[in-house]
Amino acid sequence: MNEYESILSRLADTLETRLPSGSAHMPSESYVAKLYQKGPDAFLKKVGEEATELVMAAKDADAPRIIAETADLWFHSMVALAYYGVRPEQVLEELARREGVSGLVEKASRPQS
Secondary structure, three states: OOHHHHHHHHHHHHHHHHOOOOOOOOOOOOHHHHHHHHOHHHHHHHHHHHHHHHHHHHHOOOHHHHHHHHHHHHHHHHHHHHHOOOOHHHHHHHHHHHOOOOHHHHHHHOOOO
């Protein structure tokens, strides 16, 4: 596991402790714990907001904002992953599976919904 994968794993571990079913020691000042207490609508709204902010930063070609907004989007996406019992390693495995596969081929291989 490289340094960056380790960061994702450590963050996921921390997020899991903030879940209502997680650690009994949940800091009352925890932003994530408060999001979880509000339910999925709260953190999913944040995912949408951060995605929109990333799009706006990209349209402005503002590299520092693109980086910051991507970090915010990834963070809130990881909040959602933890809530639904998905680990970042699973997402990385999926990206690895897709590596070298044409996007058109990969999309065509998905089940139709």
